[in-house]
Amino acid sequence: xxxxxxxxxxxxxxxxxxxxxxxxxxxxxxxxxxxxxxxxxxxxxxxxxxxxxxxxxxxxxxxxxxxxxxxxxxxxxxxxxxxxxxxxxxxxxxxxxxxxxxxxxxxxxxxxxxxxxxxxxxxxxxxxxxxxxxxxxxxxxxxxxxxxxxxxxxxxxxxxxxxxxxxxxxxxxxxxxxxxx
Amino acid sequence: xxxxxxxxxxxxxxxxxxxxxxxxxxxxxxxxxxxxxxxxxxxxxxxxxxxxxxxxxxxxxxxxxxxxxxxxxxxxxxxxxxxxxxxxxxxxxxxxxxxxxxxxxxxxxxxxxxxxxxxxxxxxxxxxxxxxxxxxxxxxxxxxxxxxxxxxxxxxxxxxxxxxxxxxxxxxxxxxxx
Numbered sequence: 001x002x003x004x005x006x007x008x009x010x011x012x013x014x015x016x017x018x019x020x021x022x023x024x025x026x027x028x029x030x031x032x033x034x035x036x037x038x039x040x041x042x043x044x045x046x047x048x049x050x051x052x053x054x055x056x057x058x059x060x061x062x063x064x065x066x067x068x069x070x071x072x073x074x075x076x077x078x079x080x081x082x083x084x085x086x087x088x089x090x091x092x093x094x095x096x097x098x099x100x101x102x103x104x105x106x107x108x109x110x111x112x113x114x115x116x117x118x119x120x121x122x123x124x125x126x127x128x129x130x131x132x133x134x135x136x137x138x139x140x141x142x143x144x145x146x147x148x149x150x151x152x153x154x155x156x157x158x159x160x161x162x163x164x165x166x167x168x169x170x171x172x173x174x175x176x177x178x179x180x181x
Numbered sequence: 182x183x184x185x186x187x188x189x190x191x192x193x194x195x196x197x198x199x200x201x202x203x204x205x206x207x208x209x210x211x212x213x214x215x216x217x218x219x220x221x222x223x224x225x226x227x228x229x230x231x232x233x234x235x236x237x238x239x240x241x242x243x244x245x246x247x248x249x250x251x252x253x254x255x256x257x258x259x260x261x262x263x264x265x266x267x268x269x270x271x272x273x274x275x276x277x278x279x280x281x282x283x284x285x286x287x288x289x290x291x292x293x294x295x296x297x298x299x300x301x302x303x304x305x306x307x308x309x310x311x312x313x314x315x316x317x318x319x320x321x322x323x324x325x326x327x328x329x330x331x332x333x334x335x336x337x338x339x340x341x342x343x344x345x346x347x348x349x350x351x352x353x354x355x356x357x358x359x
Contacts, residue, residue: 058188
């Protein structure tokens with residue numbers, strides 16, 4: 001059977017992040033606003049808000065770690081994790097101190113097997129001083145790509161409540177499918 | 182890997198996604214999304230999309246702008262202009278929100294190229310859209326129009342566009358939410 005290869009159906013990389021084709025944030029960041037890419041950092045927009053990024057996994061894999069791209073100021077704590085398509089939390093780091101300016105902070109999580117399907121990457125911070133590299137596309141395009149958010153969601157809840165985007169902000173985060181990052 | 186082990190389709194396919202000709206326009210120049218009036222009353226606009234997998238079409242959505250007026254119609258057509266589905270005349274409702282329109286009966290779109298179609302009875306109605314960019318770029322992106330096409334017709338007789346207008350709208354495999 002001839003199957004046209006797509007960006008989603010290509011073999012995935014070792015880290016699937018906000019800028020990866022497997023994440024719906026890819027479209028929002030690429031097309032949302034000219035110049036909205038992840039090469040600028042800014043303070044986290046709302047303390048305790050969680051951002052949920054749709055993730056499409058096309059082949060069985062295992063999530064070993066998660067990553068966040070810290071900006072020039074670190075502060076307080078974050079929580080990063082994965083949810084299934086129904087909003088049930090699968091794994092999360094728990095409250096973790098943001099450390100290492102201008103670095104990719106790698107957080108260990110419980111190894112979690114992922115079957116093909118829809119998931120969500122989730123990220124929340126407890127303050128608006130810490131900075132993260134991010135994209136700032138139009139919120140309507142964020143919504144059209146299925147991105148969601150939830151206020152008062154630190155630490156990440158056991159069950160997500162997906163709200164429509166209000167903050168034009170996509171943190172650069174990812175899930176590592178290898179043990180060494 | 183020569184073929185995927187499973188199809189995991191995106192929840193949304195729309196005029197601002199990689200499955201539309203925004204892929205091409207992103208390299209040619211386009212403007213920020215903003216509320217703007219529909220180009221002409223009773224006109225229909227068509228935007229190519231490319232689906233590399235079977236797609237379960239559950240709903241359409243339209244990003245309304247700051248003024249709602251009249252009625253809208255949305256649909257999907259083959260590249261030859263044959264109608265697959267149109268919603269029918271529906272009152273535009275909800276300022277600055279996403280308006281969802283259900284699909285019945287269920288439709289599974291085969292992999293292939295389609296036109297997303299939108300028509301509006303009012304030139305006062307607004308949508309979130311991009312209107313800039315050279316008209317020549319937009320033509321290269323395959324956008325077309327048809328005058329006096331509300332509600333959307335059984336088959337298309339499209340003509341070249343005369344002014345760029347790319348509203349944010351599309352299809353979704355979700356049945357509710359968002």
